[in-house]
Amino acid sequence: MIKSAKRLDTVQEYYFSKKLREVRGLVAAGKPIINMGIGSPDLQPPTKVLEAIQGSLNDVSAHKYQSYQGLPELRNAISNFYKHKFSVDTNPENEVLPLMGSKEGIMHISMAFLNEGDKVLIPNPGYPTYTSVTKLVGAEPLFYNLSDATNWQPNFEELEKEDLSEVKIMWVNYPHMPTGTDATLETFKKLVAFGKKHHILIINDNPYSFILNDNPISILQVEGAKEIALELNSLSKTFNMSGWRVGMVLGNAAFINEILKVKSNMDSGMFYGIQKGAIEALHLSDSWFSEQNKIYEERRNLIWELADKLNATYSKNATGLFVWAKITEGKKSEEVTDSILYDKDIFITPGTIFGSQGEGYIRFSLCVTSEIIKEAISRFK
Secondary structure (H helix, E strand, C coil), rough: CCCCHHHHHHHCCCCCHHHHHHHHHHHHCCCCECCCCCCCCCCCHHHHHHHHHHHCCCCCCCCCCCCCCCCHHHHHHHHHHHHHHHHHCCCCCCCCCEECHHHHHHHHHHHHHHHCCCEEEEEECCCHHHHHHHHCCCEEEEEECHHHCCCCCCCCCHHHHHCCCEEEEEEEECCCCCCCCCCCHHHHHHHHHHHHHHCCEECCCCCCCCCCCCCCCCCHHHHCHHHEEEEECCCCCCCCCHHHHHEEECHHHHHHHHHHHHCCCCCCCCCHHHHHHHHHHHHHHHHHHHHHHHHHHHHHHHHHHHHHHCEECCCCCCCCCEEEEEECCCHHHHHHHHHHHHHHHHECEHHHHHHHHCCEEEEEEECCHHHHHHHHHHHCH
């Protein structure tokens, strides 16, 4: 009998992989399921982006292996995007690396910088992939708690009490998923100082900056941040291109080169047409964001109405693609979401999949039409 690798003993199948299988089963059984669990944009990518990929297919190089570092035009587009949107200067030659989605970047960065037994600071609640990848490479998660009491910002006093001697990486994710809380420049300054003090690589995962957010910021705006920080970003949420798998990592040339050593042994370059489409997306004017946000704002208002039906409370200052809501005191997140799924045929994400600090919360996705949200609301009358 061939046994699986021991590293798989440290992880489980991703929650959404399992739960969506159950949801599909309910749909197959004739249940009118409304899926409000997943952050996969239902809106279409920009027309110019679709035209760009279509128009590229007959180019001479379209179907060949591509550079591990991406097309120079794509790196330039990413660099210019960061300059225009965040006032961050980067050298497109060696400080920008396109990725097949930022999720790939989490694995590549972890493989590039973590040894077995190293420790990794991971937000609780936070994106589950930080934990699973940490375990897969043989490192040890060290969770730092976020809470509503500190507006879901790191508590540096508590962090300083930890034994940080073996910590190599700290994951942060602002605007924060799942809570939708924005970082402040002050938080980023503290993170950079913290990383320098303890020789910890700080990585901000930043795919939600332009969704319902009037003040997008990057950790790389902080003076000296490149000495100790990387930033991941993605076109998935901002441009409705989640299936395209286009992400990026930015930072100093030495860090990027180490990540490239891993990446160049893992793939053979991103499809040419996808890169051409990504270039077009990054050149779009600000009107794209304002038009998208009009749609998301209408949806969010309706989601708030739905949350009210559940006696759940939420912050109206949150940004991003989700609404994070606190349920009635004493109730359990998964019990509430399962009850809604089986009784009302609505799939909502329990906060506990993001960590123990998510207990008592549920998360709604804005990736459903206003009409469908209204239908969900009607099921509670």
